[in-house]
Amino acid sequence: MIPILDLQKQYEEIKQEVEKEVLAVLSSGRYILGENVKKLEKNFAEYIEVKNAIGLASGTDALHIALRALDIGPGDEVLTVSFTFIATVEAISYVGAKPVFADINPDTFNFDITELERKITPKTKAIIPVHLYGQPVDMDPIVEIAKKYNLYIIEDCAQSVGASYKGSKTGTFGDVGCFSFFPTKNLGAAGDGGIVTTNSDYIAERIISLRNHGSHTRYYHTEVGLNSRLDEIQAAVLNVKLPHIDRWNIRRKKAAYLYNELLREVKDIITPTEMDDTECVYHQYTVKVPQRDKIHEILKENGVMSMIYYPVPVHLQEAYRNLGLHEGYLPNTENITKNVLSLPIFPEITEEQQKKVANELIKAVNQVACLK
Numbered sequence: 129m130i131p132i133l134d135l136q137k138q139y140e141e142i143k144q145e146v147e148k149e150v151l152a153v154l155s156s157g158r159y160i161l162g163e164n165v166k167k168l169e170k171n172f173a174e175y176i177e178v179k180n181a182i183g184l185a186s187g188t189d190a191l192h193i194a195l196r197a198l199d200i201g202p203g204d205e206v207l208t209v210s211f212t213f214i215a216t217v218e219a220i221s222y223v224g225a226k227p228v229f230a231d232i233n234p235d236t237f238n239f240d241i242t243e244l245e246r247k248i249t250p251k252t253k254a255i256i257p258v259h260l261y262g263q264p265v266d267m268d269p270i271v272e273i274a275k276k277y278n279l280y281i282i283e284d285c286a287q288s289v290g291a292s293y294k295g296s297k298t299g300t301f302g303d304v305g306c307f308s309f310f311p312t313k314n315l316g317a318a319g320d321g322g323i324v325t326t327n328s329d330y331i332a333e334r335i336i337s338l339r340n341h342g343s344h345t346r347y348y349h350t351e352v353g354l355n356s357r358l359d360e361i362q363a364a365v366l367n368v369k370l371p372h373i374d375r376w377n378i379r380r381k382k383a384a385y386l387y388n389e390l391l392r393e394v395k396d397i398i399t400p401t402e403m404d405d406t407e408c409v410y411h412q413y414t415v416k417v418p419q420r421d422k423i424h425e426i427l428k429e430n431g432v433m434s435m436i437y438y439p440v441p442v443h444l445q446e447a448y449r450n451l452g453l454h455e456g457y458l459p460n461t462e463n464i465t466k467n468v469l470s471l472p473i474f475p476e477i478t479e480e481q482q483k484k485v486a487n488e489l490i491k492a493v494n495q496v497a498c499l500k
């Protein structure tokens with residue numbers, strides 16, 4: 129079976145160093161907010177080219193705490209996409225604000241800008257663009273709209289460590305950038321973890337306090353916060369991995385281009401669109417195919433794992449039934465969720481594996497075409 133990603137293979141490459149660093153944490157007796165977290169925050173900020181980075185317990189917490197730090201809450205609306213992992217939207221719900229969805233451009237999977245502006249009301253406080261699949265959102269028009277209507281921007285960079293737009297990395301365009309270190313991410317920890325980036329010292333200070341029970345001084349609390357600290361073991365693993373990220377991202381991109389080449393001739397397979405002036409990190413390599421579910425099944429039967437990110441848009445999830453939104457509300461989003469299929473991609477994938485994936489996919493597409 130060709131896996132969708134192979135974490136063990138990556139671990140083999142860095143095993144010695146990771147084990148040395150993790151064991152050093154274990155014997156140090158300092159497990160929370162120590163030197164490893166400090167080092168990661170400094171190096172991550174330098175890598176993204178932003179003033180501050182603050183380690184947190186997860187990407188979901190990063191989004192939640194970012195909204196808290198910007199004082200967004202009940203009565204406010206936050207604009208985002210419905211074609212994302214539910215965490216983007218859950219964060220809005222956690223602070224008591226209302227998620228409002230704009231439809232997407234079916235080629236880039238990101239905001240349809242006209243739709244976005246149409247959905248702004250006097251209650252709108254922030255926009256959350258999601259750099260889905262590692263493909264940077266076209267940020268210029270979003271920054272312009274945010275300025276025009278005086279809105280905050282919180283970037284969901286959970287899938288885009290190292291991706292850039294017009295020469296700047298994702299996580300530098302908004303008031304806050306929110307990253308996830310969930311193990312399957314392109315920079316993954318050995319458990320949960322996340323980080324926020326911001327150029328604002330004020331926002332950074334609020335987040336440092338919010339992650340630690342609303343406290344800067346032990347047992348003195350200026351507001352009700354959370355317990356959301358990145359732990360030392362995760363930071364130690366990430367400190368080993370961070371210097372490799374560019375090389376790993378380049379390998380992902382090379383693999384993506386090989387898939388483009390192998391699948392180019394097949395008209396029923398639509399390969400990803402890359403926008404000009406962007407560096408996509410191919411957290412996922414996602415094609416569009418007809419009869420997606422059937423193809424997904426056939427691939428599995430023939431030894432190729434594929435994944436559907438995401439089969440149901442957030443506005444149609446049972447958890448969001450209370451919003452009263454029905455099929456037809458976001459036509460592009462709803463169509464896309466029926467066609468997308470992500471293929472195996474990871475830095476260590478071999479050309480042989482990719483050729484097998486492409487061959488099986490082409491065979492499956494032809495097979496379903498005959499069944500029509």
Ligand SMILES: Cc1ncc(COP(=O)(O)O)c(C=O)c1O
Pocket residue numbers: 186187188189212213215216258284286287307308309310320321322
């Ligand atoms: C787009 C997106 N946003 C947010 C998250 C939440 O990150 P985490 O799993 O670290 O909480 C994820 C990943 O799971 C994600 O893919």
